[in-house]
Amino acid sequence: MKAKSRISLNNFSDAVLHHIFSFLEVKDIARLKAVSRRFQTLCVSTKQLDLIIRSSCLEDLTLKRCCGFKSVRIITDKLRTLSYTNCTGRFCDNCDFELKKDDEIVVEVSAPNLQSFMWEGPPARLCYDKVAFKSLHMATITGIVFHNLNLGEQLFEAIRWVEILSLDTLVLQYLYGMPLISFGDVRHLEIQVGRGFFYNVDDVLTNFLKRISNLDILALAPDDYYEEPDPFDFKDALMECKKTKWKKIKGLKKVKFTTGSMYFSMAFLIGMLKKSCVDMEEMTLIYPSCYHKSIERYLDCLESGSSSLSINLSPPNRKRKRC
Structure with missing residues (x-):
């Protein structure tokens, strides 16, 4: 611990001084x-x-x-x-x-x-x-x-230079306005999705993916504070996805999406990735089993941007309450 010249360590109590020096003894x-x-x-x-x-x-x-x-x-x-x-x-x-x-x-x-x-x-x-x-x-x-x-x-x-990078969507939105920093070594990108991200997801996500030239896996999950009052209605999400034109995302091979609840914005994001990722080979969705039929119908009705896409649907391993 180094003190400025105008600060005297004598001003601290013995207990605080003891804590300072015991902490620094490493x-x-x-x-x-x-x-x-x-x-x-x-x-x-x-x-x-x-x-x-x-x-x-x-x-x-x-x-x-x-x-x-x-x-x-x-x-x-x-x-x-x-x-x-x-x-x-x-x-x-x-x-x-x-x-x-x-x-x-x-x-x-x-x-x-x-x-x-x-x-x-x-x-x-x-x-x-x-x-x-x-x-x-x-x-x-x-x-x-x-x-x-x-x-x-x-x-x-x-x-x-990192290989595995984890961000939340608040960080992504701020990066959107920053100079184009390259993340060429990132292979695995994890994003904690916050509420409201889907409003400008196309511009924000595609802008960031341009910075990553060798990305293999994109993993998405709601953050701890994600809440949305509206229940999942796959018909509304389907209509919105079909009429929206997204920019193509190239290079991304695998997407993994994990969620404990399925809401409109989550479904919208899944639909956007399915339609816009032209090189995607595998999409894995992990979600509560009560949404299984709705998710299946939703994905079947959406066209795919990749001709070689394989979709894996899997409920979470841990037990959950009924939806």
């Missing part, structure tokens, strides 16, 4: 989570401090709500998994949202062997060395609100 542990209430309380009172984590053996690091720090530096050669939750804006207890600037926090990462990276919340000013993310295999970016597109661009430039 020489002999491989897993560290800074998510406790004590740590979050500490963040509130450390507005002028830098958090520096150095370790020769740390492999798994989880940090939440570090917005009280001016900067967070993570320097470790053996780190494999990094989960970072940034300030959640109006719902953050650690800072004054109205006074907070997007680039107030600087997150510096030097972890050449990082395999998995999760970021949740608005992007901070991200600094990383040239090899910090080149070994990255999996990245998950969710819950982002871009008040500053330059910060978002920094974040996505850093993870452009």
Whole structure:
């Protein structure tokens, strides 16, 4: 922990000081989570401090709500998994949202062997060395609100080498307005579908897929907060899909769609993918068995953009309540 010149560590109580130094002593542990209430309380009172984590053996690091720090530096050669939750804006207890600037926090990462990276919340000013993310295999970016597109661009430039990428539709919609960052190494794309996404799904999804030249699998599932009051009526979705003309999506071979409830917008998205993916070979739908007959009839009535498409219909393995 490094203090600014005008801040004295003597101002902290013994309990807080003990917590600071016990937290930073990570020489002999491989897993560290800074998510406790004590740590979050500490963040509130450390507005002028830098958090520096150095370790020769740390492999798994989880940090939440570090917005009280001016900067967070993570320097470790053996780190494999990094989960970072940034300030959640109006719902953050650690800072004054109205006074907070997007680039107030600087997150510096030097972890050449990082395999998995999760970021949740608005992007901070991200600094990383040239090899910090080149070994990255999996990245998950969710819950982002871009008040500053330059910060978002920094974040996505850093993870452009990943093979498995997981996003939510809020992130996709913000990426739609950003410069065309290429994700040429992504093979598996997972999207958490939020409510209302289907209103501009054609432009948003096709725009993002242009950034991915070697995508093999697209996996879709509703996010945890997805709710829609209208029940599934395959006739309405069918009529809407038939009259809508979508842009062709090329290169995508497999689509997997998992849902616990079937609504109009979900059916609309499935229909859009069936009609617009001209190279698709396999579509797998996992859903409650009570929708089986409706889904079968719906898909049979929709034309396919691919002549070699195989569709697998499968209810979820786990038990569910009756629909």
